[in-house]
Amino acid sequence: MIEHLLDEHAQKSAISHISPRTKLLLGLGTLVITLIAGSILLPLIAAVSLSLVILCIARIPPGVYLRLLLIPAAFTLMSLLVILLLGGGGETLWEFSPSSALTLTITRESLSQAALIFSRVAGGVTSLLFISLTTPFTDIIRVLNQCRVPREITDLMAILYRNIFILLDQATQIHAAQVMRLGYSHPREATESFGMLCGSLFISSWNAGDDLLRAMDCRCYDGEFAQLTPSEPVRARSLLPVILYLSLLAGLALISATDMIPGAI
Numbered sequence: 049m050i051e052h053l054l055d056e057h058a059q060k061s062a063i064s065h066i067s068p069r070t071k072l073l074l075g076l077g078t079l080v081i082t083l084i085a086g087s088i089l090l091p092l093i094a095a096v097s098l099s100l101v102i103l104c105i106a107r108i109p110p111g112v113y114l115r116l117l118l119i120p121a122a123f124t125l126m127s128l129l130v131i132l133l134l135g136g137g138g139e140t141l142w143e144f145s146p147s148s149a150l151t152l153t154i155t156r157e158s159l160s161q162a163a164l165i166f167s168r169v170a171g172g173v174t175s176l177l178f179i180s181l182t183t184p185f186t187d188i189i190r191v192l193n194q195c196r197v198p199r200e201i202t203d204l205m206a207i208l209y210r211n212i213f214i215l216l217d218q219a220t221q222i223h224a225a226q227v228m229r230l231g232y233s234h235p236r237e238a239t240e241s242f243g244m245l246c247g248s249l250f251i252s253s254w255n256a257g258d259d260l261l262r263a264m265d266c267r268c269y270d271g272e273f274a275q276l277t278p279s280e281p282v283r284a285r286s287l288l289p290v291i292l293y294l295s296l297l298a299g300l301a302l303i304s305a306t307d308m309i310p311g312a313i
Contacts (some may be wrong), residue, residue, distance in 0.1 A: 054181060054185075055184050056074065057108055057186045058088035058180070058181055058183055058185075059184055060181055061106040061108060062105060062106050062107040062198075063105060063182055064182070065280060066182075067190055067230050067281060067282045067283065068183050068184075068187035069282055070287050071179065072183065072191055074098075074178070074290045074292075074293070074294070075098075075175045075178045076175070077290075077294040077297075078171065078178070078293075078294070078297065079171070079175035081094065081178065081294070082095075082168055082171030082172055082175065085163075085171075085172075086164075086301075087167075087170070087301075087304040088160075090171075090300050091167040091168050091169070091170060091172075093297075094171040094175070095167075096172065097169045097288065097293070098171075098174045098178050101178065102174075102181060106180050107178075108179065112181075116180075117173070120169070124166065128165065128166055129163055129257055131160040131162045131165060133153055133158075133285060134152075134158075139156045140153055140154070142154040142293060150289075151294070154203050185209055187238060189202050189205065192205075211256060211257075214256065215252070215256075218252055219245065219249055222245050222248055222249070226241045226245065226279075227243075
């Protein structure tokens, strides 16, 4: 499952000994800067630099990283096509009319907007993948608890995180069994199979919730999940490069926003 894939590589990464607070600062700081950046080049710089950190410093296998990038790439491509072809304004660069009622055009403004969105998505996805591939989910929950996030929220996050992947795994197994029995060979059979899949998942999730509640009661659940509190301390040798990197990105974003250097970023 994806959950096991992410947690396994996060545990085995070469920077697993670094404090999760430092890694979260790097990932979330880069994410915020790329989202507020008004330039195209800055998020791409962040995406390339964090990708080098993931591959060269954290030593995540390139095949795993590229396979995870393909998941949001499909959604991004569809969104970019809509923005690129249906956006308006500016000089028309390309035009095609498949029918009298529909005209597809690519304008200078739509091209610029699509490029900006693509760069922001690249920087944001890379930042989130950096956190996922280098920081186990239990460490993230621990940091949130240290930041005084209510325990009810973090406990609910832990339960949802686990159950989502359990349901995905069950859906994959049920779908594979239906395909083996030619359940999707015709539109009518496909509709019935999909309805049975949804009903089975609903019943499975309901039963899983009851089982979890009984298991928590048997373990004398008192409102809080027991967690190991020790964690890696924040060290200056790992924190200083992160601060310098984020300061550099913030400086470039400020220069881009104020147009202090003509033609820059």
